[in-house]
Amino acid sequence: MSKFWTVLFHTYISRVKTKSFIISTIITMLFVLAFLNVDKIFALFEDDEVKQVAVIDQTEQLFDPLVKQIEQSGDEIELHKFEEDEKAAEDAIHEGELDGVLILSFNDEGLPEGVLKAGTVTEEKWIGPLENALQQMKVMIATNQLELSPEEVAAIYEPVSFERIAIEEGAKTETEVAQATFIVNFLTILIYMAVLIYGMMIVTDVAQEKSSRVMEILVSSVSPVAQMFGKIFGIALLGVTQIVVLILVGFLSIQSTSNTEDSIANVLQLNQLPVSTLVYAVVFFLLGFLLYATLLAMLGSLVSRVEDANQVVTPVVMLIIAAFFLATFGMNAPESTFITVMSFIPFFTPMLMLMRVGMLQIPVWEIALSIGLLAGTVVLFAIIGARIYRGGVLMYGKTSLKDIKQAIALTKK
Template identity: 50%
Template sequence: MNKFWLVLGHTYITKLKAKAFLITTAMTCLLIIGLANIQTIIEFFASDEKEHVAVIDRTESLYKALEKQVNREKITLTKIADMEDEAKKAVKEGEWDGLLVLSMNAEGWPEAVYYANTLANNRTAEELEGVLNRLKTAISAAKIGLTEEQIAVLYRPASFQKVALEENAKTEEELNQARSLVYVLLFAMYMFVLMYGGMIATEVATEKSSRVMEILVSSVSPVQQLFGKIIGVALVSLTQFFVFFAVGFAALKTSGQEVWRLLGLGHLPLSIWMYALIFFMLGYLLYAVLFAVLGSLVSRVEDVQPAITPVMMVVVAAFMIAVFGLNTPESAFVIGASFIPFFTPMLMFLRIGLVSVPMWEVALSFVLLAATIVLLIYIGAKVYRGGVLMYGRMNIFKDMKQAVQLTKK
């Protein structure tokens, strides 16, 4: 057991002290701080975001109504004389940000033309168009003879309530909160597996290329080596995640936001958090074993990426199905896929978080997932022990068979 702790500690300390790890962590923390304070940064560099628009009113009646309804914090209107060519020239020279020409068509309805140097800033044009449409509605109502109260009734949305008849069904608020946590966990698991699974494979391949493995396999059992690498990298990743979370939480709190309220995770039951932790750990273990085994089969670090690509594609597929399932958690496809062990950590948690899942389905998914992990560990230990002693050109399936045969000698 002491040898296991030796492998684990060596893996953890080595990765923790690596320059690449320290630089990546520092840069990501700076990025998190920047994103948490993005509004303040934007406001600092954009001291005056108001758009100054000149208005030519050929109706002699729309300007005052337009000025009352426009958002004065974003747009400043100035009425000018009807000299369109001179006004366009002023826009080109930067004196105005835009020019709005108001008029009436043959049917007596308001219309407008907006001139600007570029149409990249579509916000101003959309704001003015919205105000003009509201004015047209008011003019139409006045012609028909509708009062303001009647107009308000006309545009009042219909009452539409959602009521779940199932006894343990979640309310819409609970679903929104659960959906937030599910999405956060899915994304975290996706990034966790892709980032740190590759690190496990690279760690094994690096030691193998340096011939350190030939010494290790004679003194440490393959299971101890396998789990030492997996848990060591897991602790490194958890350390980095903790740093990211602490920095993000502090940055959000400093900027006046509360992360739990921001994500809508304030009133979720404890069981959801427990399922999140269990599925997260089992999902990591499942894929980590695969990455470690594949890393043991390659002779060069350059071959790691091609070797682990199939597993990464499975992770991507699981994530894409889960994203699709966020809106349709009760579809037959999502339900069926949630029992496939490589998809279970994401999809079964997705279902548990959003809908009521029978306990026998949860138990069956746990049994299938646990059995798959045990089988992978059993086969993986054999492949790992023989694989770390194999060198030469990579051929995954052929190398696995040869690695198992080496363990029998």
């Protein structure tokens, strides 16, 4: 047992000290911070300069109402009544004196319409408000033509009252479903990335030791089983370290913006997230990682060169990708029979059952059964994987999945 801990801590410490781990952690932290503060980042690059827009009012009626509408909206746009022709306005735009020219007219129904000419038409920050202001004027004129009162207009545009109420006992509320969707999306991506990144670390570790012949020295002092599980848990601990750091950074970032109404914390009310959802998330994440890590370590033992690793682990990677897509599309129909059945298949359970637990109120026995099947499969593949690993680490040459039978034969010898 002491040799198992030696391999575990050696794997963990040697990896956590590497420049690649430190740099990748810092880069991912920056990405998390950027994602959670994307609105603030965009604000830094926004142009606060007041836009100068000339208005050619062919109706002689729309300029003043448009100015009032823009002033009420508080947008940084300054309108100027332009008495010259369009060509002069276009020349002023080219020379940088104006940002745009708006040509106002009436259509056949007597309603306002506009044509905006600018150097570019991609700056939605000031073009959008102009269009909205003209739209409001159109509504006002149309309602006057129809002789509607302001109260009647307000009643027409008032959003419809639509409330969702679940009447089944224990069913998720709309807020709980939104919370679950966020956390399930986050954790599904986390499981997917963790298995691919840290699982492949196990494969490359074994392949590097075999290609450098270090494995021949290791097997003489440490049993292959201790090596296998030492590497799995060492890499798992490495992954947990990185994930905890990233979650902590994300949590602190969310908390720092929780005083704003549109922050993620307030919109989703993450502080009210059920503890059971988080517990199940941790359980399914750990069991899912152990299942796929065991498979990858087992197949990695057959690889003699790092270049051959992708060929051998492709079936496992395809399973992970399939589980990810099933969970992604399953969010639209979590109660479907297909998703329900697939959630009990251990390879898909970590993502699909987590999605169902988060979004639905399902019986406890279903959760217990899925966890039991998943844990049992982890133990089964651990036993099988240990046997294959014991013989596989001593095999060299061209690698294929057919070598599993030969690895088991070597183990018996």
